[in-house]
Every structure is written in structure tokens, then in C-alpha cells.
Amino acid sequence: MTVATRNWAGNITYAAARRHRPSSVDELRRLVAASDRLRVVGTGHSFNRFGDTTGDLVSLVGLPDTVEIDRDRGAVTVSGAIRYGDLATRLHAQGLALANLASLPHISVAGAVATGTHGSGDGNRNLAAAVAGLELVTADGDLLTVDRADDRFAGMVVALGALGAVTRVTLDVVPAFDIRQYVHRELPAAALDEAFGSAYSVSAFTWWRSDRIDLLWRKQRADQAPPPADWLGATAAREPVHPVRGMPAEHATAQLGEPGPWHERLPHFRLGFTPSAGDELQSEYHLPRAALADAFATLADIRDRLAPVTQVCELRTVAADELWLSPNHDRDTVAVHFTWIADEAAVAPVLAEVERRLAPFAPRPHWGKVFTLDPTEVAAVHPRHGDFLTLLRDLDPAGTFRTAQLDRYFPRD
Known part of the structure; x- marks a missing residue:
């Protein structure tokens, strides 16, 4: 099933009992709905155990490849598992760009967004700030689509993989430079x-x-x-x-x-x-x-x-x-x-x-x-920590996407 057993750095060996690589969103939905514990793994560039689980570990690289450009909207909708470097090459060929990139082009879009990964520049926001929409499979197997018009959206972008399996991401684009x-x-x-x-x-x-x-x-x-x-x-x-x-x-x-x-x-x-x-x-x-x-x-x-x-x-x-x-x-x-x-x-x-x-x-x-x-220190420096905890409980009440480290920093009670 070609799903990683360790993260990129090798300091984390995933504890998952089962590994999966679905080839369609419907297959992913059935998998999520049937699982008690599940996490999505991207390119494995995380160095801690927020993404570790004893249940099902899932790679989304087998889902259909998507790069859909909407020039009128100034946006592109992509597969969550696509790497930034691969997306950037295809955007540039169309005369378009992302405003910012991280130091590594090897990382996946959904994984980088979920952790608040960034590039640099006094005038540049992090990669997640370019997200205009998300499609994700939630804990009950439903397919949820949200955009900036949704009151929950600002809590669902940098979400540590805790709210669902992100299948598609819509990003703002600018002219190539x-x-x-x-x-x-x-x-x-x-x-x-x-x-x-x-x-x-x-x-x-x-x-x-x-x-x-x-x-x-x-x-x-x-x-x-x-x-x-x-x-x-x-x-x-x-x-x-x-x-x-x-x-x-x-x-x-x-x-x-x-x-x-x-x-x-x-x-x-x-x-x-x-x-x-x-x-x-x-x-x-x-x-x-x-x-x-x-x-x-x-x-x-x-x-x-x-x-x-x-x-x-x-x-x-x-x-x-x-x-x-x-x-x-x-x-x-x-x-x-x-x-x-x-x-x-x-x-x-x-x-x-x-x-x-x-x-x-x-x-x-x-x-x-x-x-x-x-x-307590981490909660204190994130003013919307409590709001995210409420969102987490609403979208994943049974804790399907939870891990031990998530429980430590976002307790259930």
C-alpha cells in the first residue's frame, strides 16, 4: 500500500496498525466512516507526533490529480496531496504564481497549510493565508466544502489534520514574476x-x-x-x-x-x-x-x-x-x-x-x-484556542482524527 512507516527525518516511527492509499474520494469516505482512529500523512516533513495514530494511516497521493485554474476568480483548486514544487511548475507555465513559497518545494499543499508553514517577507503572509477554500472528508464520511464566507473557515485552515482529510484546496494566485x-x-x-x-x-x-x-x-x-x-x-x-x-x-x-x-x-x-x-x-x-x-x-x-x-x-x-x-x-x-x-x-x-x-x-x-x-502556555498565546477546541468537538465528537499529542494540547474535557 506504499504508505510511509516513518517521517522524513526518521525520528518518528508511525504506530499505525493499518495503512491505506485510496484511489478515489468515495473510497476515502468509506474508509473514514468505518475507522475509529485515522490520520492522513503527507510528505512526512513533520518532526513530532501530532500526525501519529495507532489506527489507520492514510496517504492521499492516489486520489485524482487536480489543478483547476479559475482566472476570473484569481484562484487555483488543487489536490491536497500535490507538492508545492509540482504545482508551481504547472502554474508558471500558465503565467501564474503563488505569492509565497516555503524553503522546501517538496512539501504537500495540505500538510503545509495544516501546520501554518511559511516562507519569508515583511509583506508576505504564510502559505495558509492564501487558502480560499477547502474540501475535506469529515469523521462521519461526509464531504464538506467551505470557503471564506463560512464563519468557521478561519479555524479550519491551520487545523493540524484534526478536522478531516483534506482532499482539495483552493489557493489565491497572482501573475508570475x-x-x-x-x-x-x-x-x-x-x-x-x-x-x-x-x-x-x-x-x-x-x-x-x-x-x-x-x-x-x-x-x-x-x-x-x-x-x-x-x-x-x-x-x-x-x-x-x-x-x-x-x-x-x-x-x-x-x-x-x-x-x-x-x-x-x-x-x-x-x-x-x-x-x-x-x-x-x-x-x-x-x-x-x-x-x-x-x-x-x-x-x-x-x-x-x-x-x-x-x-x-x-x-x-x-x-x-x-x-x-x-x-x-x-x-x-x-x-x-x-x-x-x-x-x-x-x-x-x-x-x-x-x-x-x-x-x-x-x-x-x-x-x-x-x-x-x-x-497551558500554548493555549495562552493563541487567542482563538478555545474556539478551535469547540470546532474540533463539533466536527469530530468521537475523536476519529485525534492523536495523543492533539489530546495533550487540545484536551477533550
């Missing part, structure tokens, strides 16, 4: 705020070796003037680089100001390459945009602890949205992302210290990464 990507080395940390506002999408990478940003990746519209070589006290990279030391630069998207289409520049990594072997753990915390300088400073104070267990740390900014469980709900955000070494014992005490130091900034965890925040 070109991007140039420039990389700068050794940026002073004091220049970060200005740097993030300088281009369409900006990512800052540090290996925690010093008080400077090791690499700054600026993805600017092709018609924007190129930066000077000594921009903001940094130096221009003279050859392509990969954000993780020792990894081949050819796996990364084109740099040095070479113009190219949006879908070949906004991600950090090329679709045709595996970005890494998955030999890693990841954590990420979303903080108020205004906390950037203070949050970076408090983490820099422990860089001697961070450096040995960090492959790379990335900072990005994300614009606010209205989605209930989005890490960017109602506030502009700076996201602090850690790619750790694949050693849980070594990472755990450092992760605990990171969470302790970021606590004053009301961090919201990325739902698909490793975090250990107390459920």
Missing part, C-alpha cells in the same frame, strides 16, 4: 531589522559562531536595483552557498543575482534535489516582529551551547493573518528556526533553555516541529 537572489556574508546583527525590510523575501542564517549573521539571503523582485557589494556592512558572496556547512551549493536555488522565475528562487532548495538526508531535528518559534533584536540577543548569550548542536539557525519574518491557529495570527512575526543535529539527548537540554529564554516573548511553536512548551 521574476526574482533575483543575492547572498551577503557577515551581516552585523544590528542591521537585521533593516535587512528584513529590504527585499521581497529575506532569510538570515547563523551558525552561532559569532555575534554576526553568517549568511543573509535576499530574494528581491527582478526589477529592483541590485545592492552594493558592501551593503549594510556585509560582504557579497562571490560564489553560491548552501545554508548548512558542508552541503553542496548546487542543491540550493540560484544566487549571485541571476534572474529566474518565482518558483525557482523563493524556495531555498531545488525541487530536483533532496535538500538533505533528513538526518536532523527541527524546532521553530514565532515571536512578535518587534521582539527581533531582544530575542536574538538573548539567544546569542548562549551561542556556546547552541553551536555544538545546531546545523543552522534561520530567522525569517512573516506578516500577520486571521487564521485561528496560525503562528502568525493577528501579529507580524519573526520566526526563529533551528535545524539541530539528529541527537535528541544532546538537543533536549539546549531546546529547554531556548524555550526558557524565549518565554518572555510569548512564543508560538511551529506545529510541525519539535517543541516541549506546556499546553
Whole structure:
């Protein structure tokens, strides 16, 4: 039935008793209606057990392929299981684009949306904010279609797979555009705020070796003037680089100001390459945009602890949205992302210290990464947590899509 037994990173072995790959929506509906416990698995890029179940594990890649463009509406309706990179190639061929993409084009649309996954840019919202409609199979096997006119919609987009099996997603599209990507080395940390506002999408990478940003990746519209070589006290990279030391630069998207289409520049990594072997753990915390300088400073104070267990740390900014469980709900955000070494014992005490130091900034965890925040803390930083819990109880009263980790952060009682 060719359904994964482990997640991409290999740190989670799925506990499912049965695995399925339905070939039609009707088959999926019958499967859901007959199951006591069921979860949908996408491309497996989650690092925690929100998607783990002891019941039925289902892949939707066998459902009919869908890419339906509605130019009058400025939207495209796609299969939930389609990867962003595959969708982007087909959209670009039609002169269309998505406003934003994540660093990996290898992830599925439904999975990325469900966890609030994002790209970067002061003016760019996360990927879920582009969702204009959803089709999903609910716990009783019914097919439910919702859009922005539905009062529940803002609670159903970033939903952790807890409300049903998402079969189709409608996304806003824009005209295709070109991007140039420039990389700068050794940026002073004091220049970060200005740097993030300088281009369409900006990512800052540090290996925690010093008080400077090791690499700054600026993805600017092709018609924007190129930066000077000594921009903001940094130096221009003279050859392509990969954000993780020792990894081949050819796996990364084109740099040095070479113009190219949006879908070949906004991600950090090329679709045709595996970005890494998955030999890693990841954590990420979303903080108020205004906390950037203070949050970076408090983490820099422990860089001697961070450096040995960090492959790379990335900072990005994300614009606010209205989605209930989005890490960017109602506030502009700076996201602090850690790619750790694949050693849980070594990472755990450092992760605990990171969470302790970021606590004053009301961090919201990325739902698909490793975090250990107390459920009361997570509920406190999501103002619509209670509303989502009500929605969860209404749409899945028997807990068909629940997991142990969902129960921990969204208790039944």
C-alpha cells in the first residue's frame, strides 16, 4: 500500500496498525466512516507526533490529480496531496504564481497549510493565508466544502489534520514574476531589522559562531536595483552557498543575482534535489516582529551551547493573518528556526533553555516541529484556542482524527 512507516527525518516511527492509499474520494469516505482512529500523512516533513495514530494511516497521493485554474476568480483548486514544487511548475507555465513559497518545494499543499508553514517577507503572509477554500472528508464520511464566507473557515485552515482529510484546496494566485537572489556574508546583527525590510523575501542564517549573521539571503523582485557589494556592512558572496556547512551549493536555488522565475528562487532548495538526508531535528518559534533584536540577543548569550548542536539557525519574518491557529495570527512575526543535529539527548537540554529564554516573548511553536512548551502556555498565546477546541468537538465528537499529542494540547474535557 506504499504508505510511509516513518517521517522524513526518521525520528518518528508511525504506530499505525493499518495503512491505506485510496484511489478515489468515495473510497476515502468509506474508509473514514468505518475507522475509529485515522490520520492522513503527507510528505512526512513533520518532526513530532501530532500526525501519529495507532489506527489507520492514510496517504492521499492516489486520489485524482487536480489543478483547476479559475482566472476570473484569481484562484487555483488543487489536490491536497500535490507538492508545492509540482504545482508551481504547472502554474508558471500558465503565467501564474503563488505569492509565497516555503524553503522546501517538496512539501504537500495540505500538510503545509495544516501546520501554518511559511516562507519569508515583511509583506508576505504564510502559505495558509492564501487558502480560499477547502474540501475535506469529515469523521462521519461526509464531504464538506467551505470557503471564506463560512464563519468557521478561519479555524479550519491551520487545523493540524484534526478536522478531516483534506482532499482539495483552493489557493489565491497572482501573475508570475521574476526574482533575483543575492547572498551577503557577515551581516552585523544590528542591521537585521533593516535587512528584513529590504527585499521581497529575506532569510538570515547563523551558525552561532559569532555575534554576526553568517549568511543573509535576499530574494528581491527582478526589477529592483541590485545592492552594493558592501551593503549594510556585509560582504557579497562571490560564489553560491548552501545554508548548512558542508552541503553542496548546487542543491540550493540560484544566487549571485541571476534572474529566474518565482518558483525557482523563493524556495531555498531545488525541487530536483533532496535538500538533505533528513538526518536532523527541527524546532521553530514565532515571536512578535518587534521582539527581533531582544530575542536574538538573548539567544546569542548562549551561542556556546547552541553551536555544538545546531546545523543552522534561520530567522525569517512573516506578516500577520486571521487564521485561528496560525503562528502568525493577528501579529507580524519573526520566526526563529533551528535545524539541530539528529541527537535528541544532546538537543533536549539546549531546546529547554531556548524555550526558557524565549518565554518572555510569548512564543508560538511551529506545529510541525519539535517543541516541549506546556499546553497551558500554548493555549495562552493563541487567542482563538478555545474556539478551535469547540470546532474540533463539533466536527469530530468521537475523536476519529485525534492523536495523543492533539489530546495533550487540545484536551477533550
